[in-house]
Amino acid sequence: MMSRAQATILTNMCLLKDSEGRYLMQIRDPKRYSWSGAALPGGHIEPHEGLVESVIREVKEETGLLIRNPKLVGMKHWYTKDNERYLVFLYTATEYSGSLVSSDEGEVLWVHPDNFNKMTLAYDLLNLLRVFEENELNELFYRERLENDFIREFW
Known part of the structure; x- marks a missing residue:
């Protein structure tokens, strides 16, 4: 029987x-990252880590906020140049506690979507x-x- 295993990178992202109605955005440094600009917090899922556990951890590490009840709303994925499947599990959350703190991954701030046109x-x-906002897409x-x-x- 042929193996169905494939090289895969697992990550997450959260729209908080x-x-x-403001979104928590992270301003990534173009000198430090291959992709930069205003993004949503998230990151890699560690070996033996649960999916929800990983998004809670990533948001806490990057923003200082502890989210509760994140909801899986969809996925973004592609194949890398090395033919690895790159999966991004997409979560939303509205419940959180703590104080906003930027990390070495970037400055974090609340931004209303109406102001996105003024940002990089x-x-x-x-x-x-x-995918986050349109219910028919996942x-x-x-x-x-x-x-x-x-x-x-889009699906």
């Missing part, structure tokens, strides 16, 4: 909203936000890598 956003963030798949972009499929 406050009571005023991370690559494809507006398309990704569709997947963004980069089907094919182009020279400077991807062919996107």
Whole structure:
């Protein structure tokens, strides 16, 4: 029987909203990261770590806030140049406690979506936000890598 195993990178991302409708954004340094600009907090899932556990940990590490009851709303995924499947589990949360603290991964601040047009956003963030915001969508798949972009499929 042929193995169905494939090299995979597991990550998460969380859209944290406050009571005023603002999103918690992380401003990533272009000198430090291959992708930069305003992004949502998240990161890699560690070996033997639960998915929900990992998004709670990542948000705490990057923002100082402890989220509760994160909800899985979808996925973003693609294949890397090394043919590894890169999966991003997408969560939303509105319940949190603690004090906002920036990390070495970037400054964190609350931003109303109406102000996104005044910011430098991370690559494809507006398309990704569709998966978070549109109930009929739950997947963004980069089907094919182009020279400077991807062919996107929304599901």
